[in-house]
Amino acid sequence: MNEPIARLRALRSVELRTVACPESVDFYTEIWGLRTVEQDHDVAWLRGSGAQHHVLQLTAAERNGLGRISFAVSTPADVDAAARRLEQLGIPVLEGPGPVADAGGGYGLRFADIEGRVIELLTGTYAVAELGRHDAVPVGVTHVVLNTVDIDAAVAFYTSVLGMRVSDWSEHQMAFLRCNSDHHSIAFNQAGWTSVNHVAYEMPSVDHFMRGIGRLRHSGITPLWGPGRHGPGDNTFSYFADPAGLVCEYTSGIAQVDEDRWLCRVWRRIPELSDTWGTAGPPSPQTRTHMAGIADPGAFERFPELRERIPGAVEASEIGAGVRVAAGKY
Template sequence: MSSPWIESLRSVALLVPDLAKAETFYTRTWNLEVAHRTDDTLYLRGTGSNTYLLALHRGGEVAQLRQVTLRARSRAALDAIHAAVLAAGGTVLAAPHELTRDPAGGIGLKFKDPHGRVFQVVHGDARRPEEAPVADRPIRLTHVVLNSHAVDETQAFLQQALGFRLADRTGIMAFMNCDSDHHTIAIGISDNDALNHIAFLMPDFESVMRGGGRMKDAGFPIQWGPGRHGPGNNLFNYFLDPFGVVIEYTAEVEQIDDSYASHGPEHWKWPPGRVDQWGISPPPGATLKEAQKRIFFAPNP
């Protein structure tokens, strides 16, 4: 299963209240590396080929989501997406143009969906040689989950504007696919349009677990996990960063193709008392659930 236009999730950009505090956390504790910096922005990378996977911009008193950046399969795909966004009811904020202020460069298109979510799609951005996996260090982003008060409308927009396909749908989430990862964007069925969480791909099971221990030692306890999800079959540990952003260490994400059979909520049900395949971890608590409703897209990205 794949989008004809979108190759992958490239990066996520956040506005944070304290850039120095963010750098300390995301480099020393979350284990990313600085790729580039300006006076007001910090770009962080993993061991994968993306120039950066997280952009942290100096913001106001509360954290906000600035944009989600996807990578197009070709330059022609950008033009196709441009037209498809308009046809699907989106608003183009910037037609395809040279990204001269972005350290990865390339050509970029920026737009809003009908509910205010901001996406950027890039092509021709610089890539770096991929490193061998490093224990406990994220490789890349694997997915971002965005809440929606109108999940059917959001799903339709992602399908029409970006060529995503529905991989699976549970009682709480629609999992959208664009490449071999089971899902790249998931839509949390909710009463709001906040950021649910950002997932960072780790090299293996041990890295997910050791990362949980490192976070706990640093004063950031596991909010949900360890466990193994149903849709996507991935391992997980969830945390809150210093600003209340929900972040996930994950590994072993299921790889799918056009032969994958999509399932609905009736298929994805657990026995009483379970919320994942293992049944070891308790359900996510109130702290995590509240955090998944607090980080919104900035109104003026």
């Protein structure tokens, strides 16, 4: 097995491409609890209550999708080393390594995974003053769930290339991966096409979590699913749809992993484990439709040649068809 390209410290931020950018900016700032840091005519950067410059970037697009996922690493030397290891693995670097011109600054690089998702490694980004945690607003992004046409290949890439660890499985339908002590910062869901399933935002406590749900209800917005508490991860959940139909989640109390003691488990996919509180019931067909999203070729649309250059990449005909690809390339 190859050495991972870098040691990931945390999930930093997520970029979403959205067909309803102005409406989504209003939703995430006026109702969800984030705040605008910077904004242009077709892009906005939004912060939580933590010190991160931004945790969500919304970019106007012709169809919904994932723009990129950003992870924090420690030093510029880590970014440079990651670039060298990507070259050794035959994985093209899309941008960098070098100073980042986007809002938030820093030093980083970008590359695509085997299904065309853009991954960014960043260090030295701008910080902002932390806000008080009295209000029921998110601290930041805590995890992203991704739909994949081959869960084994996706897990192999993110563990071998990015050095993530599998915390738990939900049968062979979902895999939960961590990069620090949080139970998961990325999870994969076996699906018929590649897309973003949902983005989760950390609330400081169960009380903040419930008060946030109450604020949305007062605005006439009810959960797609929740509130409840998951078995894998032990975190609370309440899922909503933003104006573009993308799914966002309030969560709190994610399980913390002791690396020396944690044992990976395979959870049964039964109602009492998907919601240990028993308050939410099963997800509705509407919820599942929102979480399925639409087929998203990601970077493969802008750079078709990547499919030939990334070992184990999903072929164009496989996106949306649910065809499995070979795992174990790394």
